[in-house]
Amino acid sequence: MYKVLNYIQNYVEIKITGERPQKFINICLRRRIAVWKLTRVSDTEFTMCMLSSEYVKNIRSAAAKAGVKVKIIKKEGILYTFRKYKARKALALLPLLLCAVFVLISSTLWNITVEGADYGAQQNTLKLVSELGIKRGMFMSNINSRALAEELLSNQNNLCWVGVKKRGMTLHIEIAEGTYYESKKADTVPAKEPCDIAVSKDCLLYKVIVEQGQQVTETGNTALKGQVVVAGEGKHAKASVSGIVWYKAEAVIENEIDVLTYTGEEITEKSLLFFGLKIDSPRWKWLPWNWNKKDFESYNSIYTEKYAGREGEFPFGVAKLTKKETVWEKKELSVEEAIKTAGEKADAALDAAVPDDGRILKTKREIITKNGLQYYCVTAEVLEEVGVTVSVEN
């Protein structure tokens, strides 16, 4: 410990030569100068160590008083070490450079973790974070946790809470899933203006509940698109109008279809990831065994990123892109298979046409022939809200 302290404070080892070196030591002691490693070389010669500051201040007068000669044998200490390496600037620059690299690395974002909710929500959050420009390698100081949390919450309706914390070099995001209620669509006509309620589609009126206004079309009658059902009579009509709407979807029954199949050929391309930067590995096309290799015209790809560490906490890793060659092929179908495929297509088309809030009451399936082609036809009776406000024409 003393050695370290002395090294920090800088000390000198001196040689005293004279007839009475003890006198010099006693003067030093009287002046409260700490002396150590006092060694007698001969009757007239001693060596000892003392702090550099004490030496500069007191030694000349003490030596004159004691009648001895003082000579510095060795200089030790942090200051002397610096002086020694002053000329070797590269050596001094290296620690500085290391410090700078350390500060730089420790102030950048290494990893982003998302906890809570389900896997889908976590992936969406990560995608959104990436879209907001927060990537590995950026400075932690450039990330505003509160603003990011607000942005993530406002852009994801299924979440009820988002927390963003900076822990060391990791951005930790916690999410909680809630129930999302879609806001009701605002009326096209302002609440204070007079209006009527008409139907938005051709339908059979099923139920009309009038809150304000007068019903002008009876329930059970057919109403055409735009037909007024509830008249406002100078006021803003309010009513719930449910109607039965018919939807129809059809698909051609084909005995031959195009199917996308894998050829079995695949290429894997690896890249290096470093602080969010993707460094593609060179394709060694000049190598003889790669001469005939060409990129696929049509392929499906799987892209994975794997960062080093147990939970990918380090900012470097490997990205892998696997391309699987695909080709469209004609496939013969049996009658049952053809009907089933057409039925699936028609169902999908019907599902896309029916609104989300509609309730399917009845479905009818049939095979019809038109222009020499067979069609799979699906018809559905759907009960849905059809009333819309329309402004009164003067």
Added chain:
Amino acid sequence: MRIPSIRLYGKRKAQILTHKGIKSCSDRHIEIFSVAGVICVCGRQLEITEINDEYLCVKGVIESISYKT
């Protein structure tokens, strides 16, 4: 009072507190001034390892410590 106190660690080390300076020093004997008189440390390979205005440490093979009045 600046009465000297001497602490001996076996034969190898001696600590002298509240001394008044060195009278003479060699590897066979060291004479130290004190209020009570001159303390004489005799032995072989004697060496003052540490010294300040109050404290003094002698290392070596100590054979005797005596006062000279």
